[in-house]
Amino acid sequence: MAGRGQNDSMERLLRAASGVSRSLALMSRTALDTVLPPQCLACDALVATPGSLCPDCWDDAVFVSAPFCGACGVPFEFEQGPAALCGACIRERPVFSRARAVFIYNDVSRNLVTGLKHRDRMHGAPAFGRWLARAGVSSSRTPTLSCLCLCIVCACCVGVSTNRRCSPRR
Numbered sequence: 001m002a003g004r005g006q007n008d009s010m011e012r013l014l015r016a017a018s019g020v021s022r023s024l025a026l027m028s029r030t031a032l033d034t035v036l037p038p039q040c041l042a043c044d045a046l047v048a049t050p051g052s053l054c055p056d057c058w059d060d061a062v063f064v065s066a067p068f069c070g071a072c073g074v075p076f077e078f079e080q081g082p083a084a085l086c087g088a089c090i091r092e093r094p095v096f097s098r099a100r101a102v103f104i105y106n107d108v109s110r111n112l113v114t115g116l117k118h119r120d121r122m123h124g125a126p127a128f129g130r131w132l133a134r135a136g137v138s139s140s141r142t143p144t145l146s147c148l149c150l151c152i153v154c155a156c157c158v159g160v161s162t163n164r165r166c167s168p169r170r
């Protein structure tokens with residue numbers, strides 16, 4: 001019985017310590033947000049949650065979702081089947097087997113990518129990681145290359161040259 005009582009005491013102590021730890025983390029977060037308020041990853045507007053987009057940027061961000069080309073990931077206007085390819089991939093298969101992008105290239109995705117690549121805005125990395133993982137999820141076993149925005153697939157990240165033009169799309 002004494003062992004059981006010690007276990008109960010230990011559990012209560014651990015729960016209390018955990019509560020104190022959460023409270024300290026919340027206080028630290030609040031203090032940090034007061035000194036350095038969280039900003040939108042794309043435009044620097046103030047936001048409620050660190051590592052997020054403001055409502056305007058969220059509205060303007062065009063996330064790529066199915067249906068899309070089975071090779072390059074260019075979105076289709078309507079469903080064409082699970083392995084359908086776009087015209088460009090039918091004419092000439094890309095050197096990679098499959099690529100997926102998080103965003104269509106526009107002002108918001110350009111700001112996100114340039115912030116990460118050229119302005120050391122690494123605090124967005126967790127959000128980018130979540131978006132990239134979601135874009136790369138597939139039932140296929142074929143490896144997927146996931147990039148932040150569709151334009152980047154062509155050259156910057158893949159490091160390959162194609163005959164295709166890398167033009168911003170809306």
Ligand SMILES: [Zn+2]
Nearest residue numbers: 040043054057
């Ligand atoms: Zn914004």
Ligand SMILES: [Zn+2]
Nearest residue numbers: 069072086089
């Ligand atoms: Zn394609």
